[in-house]
Amino acid sequence: MCTIISISQSALKHNLLVVKKNAPNSKIVSMVKANAYGHQINLINPIINHSDLLAVSEISEAKKLRKITKKPILLLSGVIEDQELQQAIKLNCQIVVHDKTQITTINNTKQPINIWIKINTGMHRLGLSTHEYFDCIKLLANNPLINTQCVMSHFACADEINHPMNQSQLFEFKKSTYHTTKRSMANSAAILSNPASHFDYVRPGIMLYGVSPFEIINNNLKPVMQLSAPIMSIKTIQTGDSVGYGATWIAKESTTIATIGIGYGDGYPRHAKNGTPVLINNNLCPLIGRVSMDLICVDISNVKASVGDNVILWGTQKLRIETIAKHSDTIAYELLTGISSRVAFISTI
Numbered sequence: 001m002c003t004i005i006s007i008s009q010s011a012l013k014h015n016l017l018v019v020k021k022n023a024p025n026s027k028i029v030s031m032v033k034a035n036a037y038g039h040q041i042n043l044i045n046p047i048i049n050h051s052d053l054l055a056v057s058e059i060s061e062a063k064k065l066r067k068i069t070k071k072p073i074l075l076l077s078g079v080i081e082d083q084e085l086q087q088a089i090k091l092n093c094q095i096v097v098h099d100k101t102q103i104t105t106i107n108n109t110k111q112p113i114n115i116w117i118k119i120n121t122g123m124h125r126l127g128l129s130t131h132e133y134f135d136c137i138k139l140l141a142n143n144p145l146i147n148t149q150c151v152m153s154h155f156a157c158a159d160e161i162n163h164p165m166n167q168s169q170l171f172e173f174k175k176s177t178y179h180t181t182k183r184s185m186a187n188s189a190a191i192l193s194n195p196a197s198h199f200d201y202v203r204p205g206i207m208l209y210g211v212s213p214f215e216i217i218n219n220n221l222k223p224v225m226q227l228s229a230p231i232m233s234i235k236t237i238q239t240g241d242s243v244g245y246g247a248t249w250i251a252k253e254s255t256t257i258a259t260i261g262i263g264y265g266d267g268y269p270r271h272a273k274n275g276t277p278v279l280i281n282n283n284l285c286p287l288i289g290r291v292s293m294d295l296i297c298v299d300i301s302n303v304k305a306s307v308g309d310n311v312i313l314w315g316t317q318k319l320r321i322e323t324i325a326k327h328s329d330t331i332a333y334e335l336l337t338g339i340s341s342r343v344a345f346i347s348t349i
C-alpha cells in the first residue's frame with residue numbers, strides 16, 4: 001500500500017472536447033511542459049493523439065516527447081546557440097523566437113525550419129518588442145529556409161476576466177499583427193472567457209488537466225489527477241493531547257484521528273492549514289496539525305473508517321485540487337507539478 005496517483009484518460013478526453021467546443025475554429029496547441037503539468041507525458045495519450053501541436057518549455061522535454069509521438073512539437077524556449085538549433089531541427093521542433101539574440105542563430109540555419117515569433121504585448125517576460133518584431137520579419141523574409149508559422153503573445157492577467165490588461169494586450173497584439181496570417185494568444189483562461197482572443201491556434205494548459213484557471217471551480221472540467229493514500233493508524237486522543245510536530249493542534253475534546261501515509265515528501269503541500277479537507281469513504285474530514293514528510297493526521301470523529309481505507313487527497317468532483325491550493329496559499333499548477341518521484345502513477349479509464 002502506498003501513495004498513488006491515477007490519471008483519468010476519459011477526463012483528459014472530455015477536457016480536450018471542452019477546448020474544442022469553446023474554440024471550434026482554432027487549432028489546438030496543447031501545453032505538455034513540465035511533464036504534462038506533472039501528469040507524465042506517457043499517461044496523456046488522449047491529448048497527444050487529438051491535439052494539432054504539443055508545446056514544451058525546453059529541449060530535454062522535446063527529446064522525451066519525440067520518443068513517444070510524431071506530432072509537431074513547439075519549443076517555447078527557442079534556441080540560443082547553433083548546437084541547440086541542430087538539436088531542435090533533429091527533433092523536428094517548431095521553434096519559438098522570443099528574444100533578439102536568437103534571431104541571428106535562426107537566420108544562419110542550413111536547413112529549413114518552422115518558427116513561431118513571440119511578441120511582448122505587456123507581460124514583459126518573453127517576447128520581442130514591436131520594433132524588434134518588425135526588424136525581425138524584414139530580416140527573415142529574405143531567408144527561404146525560414147517559414148514563420150505563427151505569431152504569438154501571452155496574457156499576464158487572463159485569469160482575472162475584467163482586468164484592463166486583457167483588452168490592452170489584445171489591442172496591442174492585433175495592431176502589431178494585422179498583416180499576419182496565423183496568430184495565437186489564448187491560454188486556458190482566455191479560451192473560456194474571451195473568444196476575441198482565440199485566433200488560429202489556442203494554447204490550453206491547465207484546463208486540459210481539469211483545473212479551472214479562475215478562482216471559481218468549473219464543473220464542466222473533469223479532474224484528471226487523483227492523489228490517494230491509505231489510512232495507516234487510527235487512535236482516540238483525549239482533551240489537551242497534541243497532534244504532530246510543534247504540537248500546534250490540541251484536542252478540545254476526545255477526538256478520533258487517522259494517520260494517513262502521505263506528506264510533503266510526496267508532494268502534499270506542507271503549508272496546508274488545519275481544516276484542509278481530505279476525502280474518506282466519501283466524507284470530507286479536516287486536516288489537523290502540521291503536515292510531516294510522510295504523514296498527515298485528520299479528525300475522523302464523525303466518520304466510519306478503518307486502517308487500510310483509501311483516502312483521496314484531491315482529484316474528484318467532491319474534492320478538487322483548487323480547494324487544496326486555496327487552503328495552502330498556492331495555486332493548483334504548483335501542486336500538480338510538485339509530485340515527488342516516489343509516488344506511483346497509474347492510468348485509469
Ligand SMILES: *Cc1c(COP(=O)(O)O)cnc(C)c1O
Pocket residue numbers: 031033076154186187188189203204205206207213
Ligand atoms: C503554459 C503556457 C500556456 C498555458 O497556460 P494555462 O494557464 O495553463 O492554460 C499558454 N501559453 C504559453 C506560452 C505557456 O507557456
